[in-house]
Amino acid sequence: MSPIALLLIQSLIIVAGPVLIWHGLKLQRIVPLAVLQILSGIALGPSLFGRFFPHASAWLFNSTSLGALSGLAAIAVLLFGFVAGLHLTPGSMRDNSSRGQSGLLIRLIAGSILVPTLLGGIAGLACGFSFPLAAATGISAGVTALPVLAAILRENGLSSSRLGQSALRIAAANDAGLWILLALLLAAGSDHRFLLILLVGPIWFLGLSKLIRRASPWLLGHEDRLMAVAGTYALASGLLTEWLGLQYILGAFMAGATMPVALREDLLVRLESTCITLLMPFFFMLTGLRTSIDPHATEFWIVLTVAVLSAVIGKMAGVTVMGRIGGESWRFGLALGALLQTKGLMEVIVVNMLRTAHLIDDDAFSALIVMALICTAIAMPLAKGVLRDRSIMVEAASFLQRHRS
Secondary structure: OOHHHHHHHHHHHHHHHHHHHHHHOOOOOOOOHHHHHHHHHHHOOOOOHHHHOHHHHHHHOOHHHHHHHHHHHHHHHHHHHHHHHHHOOHHHHOOOOOHHHHHHHHHHHHHHHHHHHHHHHHHHHHOOOOHHHHHHHHHHHHOOOHHHHHHHHHHOOOOOOHHHHHHHHHHHHHHHHHHHHHHHHHHHOOHHHHHHHHHHHHHHHHHHHHHHHHOHHHHOOOHHHHHHHHHHHHHHHHHHHHHOOOOHHHHHHHHHHOOOHHHHHHHHHHHHHHHHHHHHHHHHHHHHHHOOOOOOOHHHHHHHHHHHHHHHHHHHHHHHHHHHHOOOOHHHHHHHHHHOOOOHHHHHHHHHHHHHOOOOOHHHHHHHHHHHHHHHHHHHHHHHHHHOOOOOOOOOOOHHHHHOO
């Protein structure tokens, strides 16, 4: 069989399979598509398919085909980082309400990031983890995936509710904090380039974003120009941060986050669905091929337990306590903390970055991947269980609607 034919067979399995299962079993309101996509990748790896059908696995995923998949996966991750950055608009983190409401939002953001991150790191050190593994566990516990959360809220009709708008704004700030922590952790391992990172990074992103902003009138309404400029910016930024030792996705994310706001909607319309539905499954396939779950590995279970408990308890406690200080109800805070458990694509990318940087080993990698699935899958059921009804979830006015004037 030709390499192209084999690649097309792989593509059909990984792209069409999860979508058919998701729609065929009517799982839209139960499990996010991202969870099924990640599970499909793991199922095709050594944990299941490779273990029970080793000869078929060796034929389907031979070394020649993996080279093509790696290239597709790299482009998929770069585009996803760019799309994640495009979601991080100034308005997504800024509240136009009263000073009291703005203060509440800041406290909720701090609670959602700091508590699970610190809890995961401290618990990891207490369990004997190395500092890099403890830091990786803390960062993983603090992740909230904005694109996956937005999809869950949209599928359940909660995007315009006060609860949904609060969750989206906190997740946007959470993403920004996550990338800063990751950049610091990776930069710490590149001592000889640390000053270069501090000097080159701001000049590159601030300078190019200013040039693109000036060119916005020339780009608006011209799809070919816009896509060419945006693609070049994302690729060049990814190349820069990869050269600096910070992983190419960080550069793509920063490129998206510094794109002029006027251009973002057009870019998201053209890129987001294609990236998540058609390209990211190739990344999940490679992640699954590298995920080997050994039920007899003690480290796997310890890291999984610490990560899940830190994420669930840390997020919910941090948000709920900060919400109570600001006058919110216990139920609202717990439901908000439950929704912020979504990790999905972002967590998988973060864990892959940590593994590529040699900060975690294979067992820790597998444990954090499984943690991402567990937390994302329980987010909506946990929120519904806390509220027991939809009265708070479907409050008529969102933050934007109530304070637009």
